[in-house]
Amino acid sequence: MKSTWPTWLLTKRTLVQFPRNPMVLGFSVPPVLIMFLVFGALFASVRHLPGFPTDNYYEYLAPAAVLMTTIPGIANSAVALATDFQNRYLYKLLTTPASVGSIMLGRLLADGARLFIQGGAVLLLALALGAQIATGFAGALLMLLIGTLFAIVTFGVLTANLALKTKDPAAVQAVFPMAFLLIFLSTAYQTTDQIESGVLRAIIDANPTEYVLRAMRGLMLTGYDWTAIGVAFLVILGLGLLGLPFTIRNYRSVYR
């Protein structure tokens, strides 16, 4: 059996079960939409500053709001993985030819699909608030793809590893605030020009989220900046490769 087949079966399992756990959907979308509205209103005057790239602050904020949806949202995969450990279903799956990798990836891909759609809801709200997407529908899809893939390889892999290691949903939930650090330590809310602290600028430059955000914002505000898009995919690939050895090591810890 090809390893992609169990991954697909397990992805499908999760997709079918989403509506059975309405709390996940019900509580994950509204807070981001509310945050989008509140932050948009709070910082709207920023758009009047010289050099700000758009007249509509929601346009500037929308890519960050997409990341605000996808990055914390992907941690649900890890919580579900840890829950499968706790109710011992994961061990039942491990007695089949499916690998730990398939089980983990199946979960991440299903949640990725969910977050892709939820991120789309954020963009729809932005459009409703007068924002425009410079690259149109195709650019919006690319923006959502970048946001979702980045969430999977960063916070998704990090929290899934934590689930493999601790087998405890509470431990996974404890790292949720880190997701917000990834986003806040970027130009999510204002441009680099407006940030006075040199230290903060250096941190922003070192934060991989910033490079993904730049590509997404380019798609939103200006057009296809293939250099920025290429950098974003390189960041995603690099982080994926970085997480691989830890993931392999934690795979092994599953077998006691």
Added chain:
Amino acid sequence: MQTTTSSGLAPRRQPEARLIELLSSDLPRRSARSGRGPDRLGGPDAIVAEGLGKRYPNGIEAVRGISLRVGTGEIYGVLGPNGAGKSTTIGILGTLVRPTSGRAAVAGFDVVAAPKDVRRNIGFAMQEVGLDELATGRELLVLQGRLHGLSRREAARRADLLLELVGLESEANERIAGYSGGMKRRVDLASALIHLPPILFLDEPTEGLDPRARTAIWETLERLNAVLDATVLLTTHYMAEAERLCARIGIIDRGLIVAEGTPAELKGAVGGPNATLEDVYLRVTGRGFAAEETLPAELTANNGREAA
């Protein structure tokens, strides 16, 4: 030929009969779909363990050199007190626990070197049921079958049959979260059977079941063994279960097999025709390793004597 009822309808055949029909069909069920050949350690035996040991990272040595052989088609029972090493042993054989010493082969495949090949050939019902509570019983079985390579149609057909067999046909489309403990145990066992594995590992399979459900499980296992020639390794605390099902029994204590033989041999060894398996169990485990001295040499495992 089937007879008809007064209503003119053919009577519904028992699920057991249909299971037998299913098992007798030419479905591919024993093939080890791997390019690698079986491990020679396996030989003609379905399960072979040689000097298996497991020391957990916390220093606990749960298994201290267990050797056993289970022939194809044999039902082998493992008895022992809580914490004796039964679940660790069955976990190693089922590829969920890595041994720290010794080696084992299941269906001819080394459990460490070729775990996927082992998994293709086994069904495993664990001591604590492992279920996805958001799924329905039917969905759980179908997914399990699909992960074992069955087509959608075949997985669905077998799921319906097995759910009927374990008496859950009317709850098949209900979520497992709403099942009682006994129902969960039965659907868990059914999920271990969906791919009709030639080797079954059952860790206390009837724990917590009422007598009727327990008897139904016993009958199912006997049929599977008879029709499929399935090899079964089960752990249990129920002497009646071991006595009814098992051709041979190994008693594990403190990580070692301290006695092994047929139920008759074990009972004969502790004296008299009136001896029960419980007498054997209490004598062997109640006296620790010294008890081995009171049993005939042919019934005490070599590994047990070495460790003692």
